[in-house]
Amino acid sequence: xxxxxxxxxxxxxxxxxLVLVCSIPAYYFIFSRLWQYELNEHNVVITAxxxxxxxxxxxxxxxxxxxLFFALLIVGLILVNRRISNRxxxxxxxxxxxxxxxxxxxxxPVEFEKTDIDxxxxxxxxxxxxxxxxxxxxxxxxxxxDNASHELQTPLAIIQxxxxxxxxxxxxxxxxxxxxxEANKALARVTRINKNLLLLTKIENSQFMEKEQIDLSALxxxxxxxxxSFAEDKQLTLQTDIHPGxxxxxxxxxxxxxxxxxxxxxxxxxxxxxxxxIRLDSQSLSIANAGxxxxxxxxxxxxxxxxxxxxxxxxxxxxxxxxxxxxxxWQIDYAFSDRLHTFTLTx
Amino acid sequence: MKILxxxxxxxxxxxxxxxxxxxxxxxxxxxxxxxxxxxxDVYEYDCILLDLMLPGGDGIKILEEIKAQQKQDGVIIISAxxxxxxxxxxxxxxxxxxxxxxxxxxxxAARIYSIIRRKQFGNANIVTQNELSxxxxxxxxxxxxxxxxxxxxxxDLLLYFISNxxxxxxxxxxxxxxxxxxxxxxxxxxxxxxxxKNLKKKLQEAGCxxxxxxxxxxxxxxxx
Numbered sequence: 415x416x417x418x419x420x421x422x423x424x425x426x427x428x429x430x431x432l433v434l435v436c437s438i439p440a441y442y443f444i445f446s447r448l449w450q451y452e453l454n455e456h457n458v459v460i461t462a463x464x465x466x467x468x469x470x471x472x473x474x475x476x477x478x479x480x481x482l483f484f485a486l487l488i489v490g491l492i493l494v495n496r497r498i499s500n501r502x503x504x505x506x507x508x509x510x511x512x513x514x515x516x517x518x519x520x521x522x523p524v525e526f527e528k529t530d531i532d533x534x535x536x537x538x539x540x541x542x543x544x545x546x547x548x549x550x551x552x553x554x555x556x557x558x559x560d561n562a563s564h565e566l567q568t569p570l571a572i573i574q575x576x577x578x579x580x581x582x583x584x585x586x587x588x589x590x591x592x593x594x595x596e597a598n599k600a601l602a603r604v605t606r607i608n609k610n611l612l613l614l615t616k617i618e619n620s621q622f623m624e625k626e627q628i629d630l631s632a633l634x635x636x637x638x639x640x641x642x643s644f645a646e647d648k649q650l651t652l653q654t655d656i657h658p659g660x661x662x663x664x665x666x667x668x669x670x671x672x673x674x675x676x677x678x679x680x681x682x683x684x685x686x687x688x689x690x691x692i693r694l695d696s697q698s699l700s701i702a703n704a705g706x707x708x709x710x711x712x713x714x715x716x717x718x719x720x721x722x723x724x725x726x727x728x729x730x731x732x733x734x735x736x737x738x739x740x741x742x743x744w745q746i747d748y749a750f751s752d753r754l755h756t757f758t759l760t761x
Numbered sequence: 762m763k764i765l766x767x768x769x770x771x772x773x774x775x776x777x778x779x780x781x782x783x784x785x786x787x788x789x790x791x792x793x794x795x796x797x798x799x800x801x802d803v804y805e806y807d808c809i810l811l812d813l814m815l816p817g818g819d820g821i822k823i824l825e826e827i828k829a830q831q832k833q834d835g836v837i838i839i840s841a842x843x844x845x846x847x848x849x850x851x852x853x854x855x856x857x858x859x860x861x862x863x864x865x866x867x868x869x870a871a872r873i874y875s876i877i878r879r880k881q882f883g884n885a886n887i888v889t890q891n892e893l894s895x896x897x898x899x900x901x902x903x904x905x906x907x908x909x910x911x912x913x914x915x916x917d918l919l920l921y922f923i924s925n926x927x928x929x930x931x932x933x934x935x936x937x938x939x940x941x942x943x944x945x946x947x948x949x950x951x952x953x954x955x956x957x958k959n960l961k962k963k964l965q966e967a968g969c970x971x972x973x974x975x976x977x978x979x980x981x982x983x984x985x
Contacts, residue, residue: 572772574864579779579866586977591977595979598934601863643914
């Protein structure tokens with residue numbers, strides 16, 4: 415067990431020392447050759463001029479030799495460093511691959527290999543702790559979503575059943591009946607909000623991870639007739655331009671929710687006797703309905719931002735759309751022009 | 762007709778019992794896993810309402826037990842969990858229907874009615890009431906032997922009223938029934954009125970007496 419830094423440093427120092435030791439005989443050899451050459455050439459007549467010429471020569475040789483060894487040192491260091499790094503960082507890369515391959519949803523156990531380097535051992539231990547913590551929180555959240563669902567739905571069911579029973583009383587006045595109906599409506603809304611909130615939580619918790627190839631064109635064609643009857647109730651015309659064979663990858667339940675929410679929104683907020691235009695091609699899906707004023711774009715996809723007395727929706731429909739688009743890396747945009755609200759989903 | 766209500770929430774079980782008892786159903790109750798198993802072992806029921814989360818055991822096991830004993834009892838799962846996996850699992854094991862809490866009692870009555878009719882009459886499943894006759898499998902209606910053409914929603918509504926005879930049904934319950942899974946569509950309940958008006962008109966024009974009464978402005982009751 416040793417530190418990462420001391421390992422690589424040791425090897426690099428050994429190499430540098432080796433190069434320096436090698437340079438000593440090289441210097442000795444070059445200088446003795448130089449000396450001999452000078453003796454032969456000039457017969458050691460030391461004049462001021464010759465001595466200056468000598469010093470230039472020596473400087474040139476020393477510089478050349480030093481540059482050579484420096485280059486040797488650098489190239490060697492790079493090579494040695496690369497080799498050491500490759501070997502030293504192996505455990506790190508293996509841990510990295512493990513983390514990359516980890517999927518919180520599938521929760522397969524992560525086993526890090528043992529290494530004899532302090533830092534990596536420490537890193538692996540911390541990662542292990544982190545992942546175990548995340549898995550625990552994830553499971554807790556999932557359980558919470560399930561429990562919250564149960565805990566809330568049952569009292570809601572009791573209220574609902576009691577209202578239905580109350581309705582059967584013989585001596586109800588119109589006023590009392592209307593009070594019950596108002597309560598019924600509010601209850602239906604609470605139920606929907608609860609359902610959608612749970613759905614959002616589930617998507618955030620990375621449930622619904624199963625993916626398949628979905629023929630979006632066919633799915634949309636199947637969805638529209640169901641919704642069309644609601645459009646008819648408002649005398650709306652559905653104008654469709656659906657290119658066949660548009661295939662996306664995703665979870666069927668989520669994609670259905672996404673389509674449903676976008677189309678129902680258009681039906682809900684469109685004035686009566688108008689047209690809803692739905693267009694699907696290989697790049698995008700766009701749904702346009704008439705409107706009078708642009709909506710607040712930055713608020714649109716936030717939870718509960720759209721809720722007001724005029725819009726009795728759950729305030730979660732578009733948040734769900736956004737969440738699902740994010741999951742698949744799709745882009746959802748809103749634009750208002752020519753008195754048309756247009757939502758465009760780009761795959 | 763005997764119905765077993767397996768539900769640990771006493772207030773809810775009591776509401777269901779009170780509503781169903783009026784409709785000539787005899788209701789028995791089980792509040793725990795053990796009670797439920799004991800009753801199923803000994804008695805036959807026409808329909809069993811099964812809550813999945815019970816003290817002492819998983820409701821799915823009760824369903825498996827019913828199927829293992831090859832009982833013909835109809836089973837409706839009533840669950841607080843609106844999870845698709847649970848629903849598919851339940852129906853695969855052999856439940857006849859799946860209802861998510863909260864629900865309208867009239868919806869429950871309609872589901873029970875349809876299961877009991879299907880189990881007992883099979884393809885000869887024709888409901889007759891004086892001049893009115895409804896063929897459930899074929900989804901056709903005749904008045905004085907003359908066929909009446911109804912849309913799918915009108916037929917649905919008629920059946921809903923028939924299975925909730927002499928009960929006041931609120932407009933919101935009808936809206937929820939008609940919109941089915943797309944509950945987000947429920948902001949305006951006006952569409953209910955249109956369908957009911959058409960249904961009433963068609964039946965009356967065919968010579969059917971007016972069984973469908975309007976109460977308190979927006980409530981409805983099928984009176985016989």
